[in-house]
Amino acid sequence: MGDTKMSHSTTFIHSLDELTQRADFSLLENLNVDPDATDTGDDYYPRQVFSGHYVPVRPTPISDPVYVAHSKAFFAELSLDENIATTKEFIQYFSGNLDNAGEAAKNFGWATGYALSIFGNEYVQQCPFQTGNGYGDGRAIAVLEVVINDKRWEMQLKGAGRTPYCRGGDGRAVLRSSVREFLAQEHMYALGVPTSRSLSLIASTTEQVDRPWYEEGSKSLDPQVMVSNPVAITTRVAPSFLRVGQLELFARRARVNAHPDAQKELEMIILHAIEREYGKEIKADGPFSERILALALAFRRRLTALVANWIRVGYCQGNFNSDNCAVGGFTLDYGPFGFIERFHPYYQPWTGGGRHFSFLNQPLAAEKNFASFCSALRPALGSNDEAIAELDTMVAGFADVMEGALREMWTAKLGLPSYNAQVLSDLLPLMVQSSVDYTVFFRELSTIPNDISQLEPSFYEGPSDALRAQWSAWLSQWRSLLDNEKLQEITQQMKQTNPKFTWREWRVVPAYQNATKGDYSLIKELQDVLTRPYAEQTDATTEKFYQLRPRDLFGVGGISHYSCSS
Ligand SMILES: Nc1ncnc2c1ncn2[C@@H]1O[C@H](COP(=O)(O)OP(=O)(O)OP(=O)(O)O)[C@@H](O)[C@H]1O
Numbered sequence: 349m350g351d352t353k354m355s356h357s358t359t360f361i362h363s364l365d366e367l368t369q370r371a372d373f374s375l376l377e378n379l380n381v382d383p384d385a386t387d388t389g390d391d392y393y394p395r396q397v398f399s400g401h402y403v404p405v406r407p408t409p410i411s412d413p414v415y416v417a418h419s420k421a422f423f424a425e426l427s428l429d430e431n432i433a434t435t436k437e438f439i440q441y442f443s444g445n446l447d448n449a450g451e452a453a454k455n456f457g458w459a460t461g462y463a464l465s466i467f468g469n470e471y472v473q474q475c476p477f478q479t480g481n482g483y484g485d486g487r488a489i490a491v492l493e494v495v496i497n498d499k500r501w502e503m504q505l506k507g508a509g510r511t512p513y514c515r516g517g518d519g520r521a522v523l524r525s526s527v528r529e530f531l532a533q534e535h536m537y538a539l540g541v542p543t544s545r546s547l548s549l550i551a552s553t554t555e556q557v558d559r560p561w562y563e564e565g566s567k568s569l570d571p572q573v574m575v576s577n578p579v580a581i582t583t584r585v586a587p588s589f590l591r592v593g594q595l596e597l598f599a600r601r602a603r604v605n606a607h608p609d610a611q612k613e614l615e616m617i618i619l620h621a622i623e624r625e626y627g628k629e630i631k632a633d634g635p636f637s638e639r640i641l642a643l644a645l646a647f648r649r650r651l652t653a654l655v656a657n658w659i660r661v662g663y664c665q666g667n668f669n670s671d672n673c674a675v676g677g678f679t680l681d682y683g684p685f686g687f688i689e690r691f692h693p694y695y696q697p698w699t700g701g702g703r704h705f706s707f708l709n710q711p712l713a714a715e716k717n718f719a720s721f722c723s724a725l726r727p728a729l730g731s732n733d734e735a736i737a738e739l740d741t742m743v744a745g746f747a748d749v750m751e752g753a754l755r756e757m758w759t760a761k762l763g764l765p766s767y768n769a770q771v772l773s774d775l776l777p778l779m780v781q782s783s784v785d786y787t788v789f790f791r792e793l794s795t796i797p798n799d800i801s802q803l804e805p806s807f808y809e810g811p812s813d814a815l816r817a818q819w820s821a822w823l824s825q826w827r828s829l830l831d832n833e834k835l836q837e838i839t840q841q842m843k844q845t846n847p848k849f850t851w852r853e854w855r856v857v858p859a860y861q862n863a864t865k866g867d868y869s870l871i872k873e874l875q876d877v878l879t880r881p882y883a884e885q886t887d888a889t890t891e892k893f894y895q896l897r898p899r900d901l902f903g904v905g906g907i908s909h910y911s912c913s914s
């Protein structure tokens with residue numbers, strides 16, 4: 349306190365031009381460009397990309413762009429003056445028009461290919477050519493890499509038009525899905541869960557695309573109508589957008605010697621991944637095989653911690669394929685995700701997602717992705733049997749490490765001094781039987797009640813006498829494990845672990861609905877609430893957002909479940 353020493357002064361960035369002057373494309377330039385790419389970046393038709401790490405593509409700007417939102421926290425972190433967000437230059441650039449970006453920027457963006465494994469099984473059928481060579485960033489185009497305050501960030505426009513990987517899609521993201529992605533990234537960051545970050549959200553006032561959707565109040569699983577939606581672009585930012593699937597693509601090619609450089613391209617992308625995501629923890633020298641093993645170990649640590657965090661905050665990714673699993677171990681692709689309200693282990697908001705990607709199955713889905721990741725590293729180890737055996741041991745050990753991370757998480761969530769299997773295994777079935785609201789329950793528990801009436805506000809169903817007796821028994825068993833001398837401290841710690849405010853889809857729906865009419869005020873309100881999830885906030889906010897889902901909103905398409913996330 350009172351220390352005036354200025355050890356590392358940061359220069360504030362006051363214009364788009366000053367931002368793009370921080371561009372550093374040196375790592376990208378170390379990679380291979382698709383040799384079939386056009387010189388103009390007008391590469392908008394689905395085609396096979398056989399080699400190279402990326403395809404230069406020019407974004408297709410959305411028409412008549414208007415500012416909707418930006419991330420205050422992230423602007424501060426990047427030392428960006430918030431006034432830039434509403435300038436014409438900023439809006440133009442981050443809605444896909446790179447023409448006036450300044451000397452240091454590129455007038456191209458880039459899209460990358462990736463492979464797909466679903467729950468550990470390799471697929472190529474999702475590509476129109478049935479080869480896997482036409483799958484990748486179909487609508488996400490990265491445009492800028494900057495180094496600010498010693499950190500490297502890649503900026504990617506989601507919904508910036510077609511790329512060779514568009515598979516016949518329109519390359520667009522609708523306002524609904526863009527609002528969801530923007531707010532969810534903000535919320536997850538505030539919850540302390542590793543995530544891609546939101547920079548900005550810009551909508552078109554004139555351009556629309558059609559998507560299948562639900563009629564108002566419909567309980568159908570499948571959408572019944574095509575609805576016109578305004579298009580939008582969210583700019584998301586991360587140290588890289590490397591996915592497990594991306595490494596797999598190059599490994600699959602190396603495995604079959606698909607072209608003369610296939611092995612080399614795999615090695616290049618692995619080195620690139622280390623530098624981009626693990627540069628600070630994995631030494632730049634040393635034998636390649638050791639660095640590969642260090643990468644696998646570090647990724648395992650991050651991935652298990654990530655999934656434990658997801659469960660802590662009630663997040664279900666919905667579609668945790670290898671192409672939606674970031675190599676950096678953070679949350680990526682906020683499409684068919686949801687936050688659990690009424691607790692159920694198999695909660696899954698996406699109708700296409702199945703039980704394998706449901707809430708409490710995420711540790712297993714992560715294990716499958718980790719196995720896919722390691723299978724992509726394997727060809728780079730050549731005939732180094734010792735290293736391969738070590739990699740296999742890491743895969744085999746995933747479940748134990750995952751279990752350790754989960755135990756630590758449950759211990760903190762319950763405010764216990766150490767893990768207690770009994771208290772947890774007694775609790776989860778009770779939570780299902782009483783239909784508890786996951787967030788309200790753990791937040792109320794954080795007050796360390798003496799009596800179950802204090803937990804009842806979190807119950808969707810009033811408990812029977814028998815259930816009430818079981819709850820009382822559970823509560824006294826749990827309380828007996830707490831250190832009575834430290835209750836105040838425990839409450840505080842629990843309230844930092846168990847958020848008060850969570851994503852409630854029925855609160856988000858009106859925000860994106862109003863946004864289609866040009867009213868962004870509910871987005872702003874949600875952004876304010878969701879970026880302070882652990883704070884008590886005001887009584888009015890509590891009244892409105894610390895609330896169970898109204899009964900008539902269960903089972904409603906677009907709230908309880910959705911089939912389309914794009
Ligand atoms: N409207 C679209 N036009 C072109 N490609 C699309 C469109 N929607 C989805 N895709 C592509 O289909 C694939 C699967 O879609 P998915 O919903 O997982 O990804 P996404 O939400 O677009 O992207 P990301 O994983 O980058 O967040 C992705 O490769 C994506 O680029």
Ligand SMILES: [Mg+2]
Nearest residue numbers: 671672681683
């Ligand atoms: Mg995806």
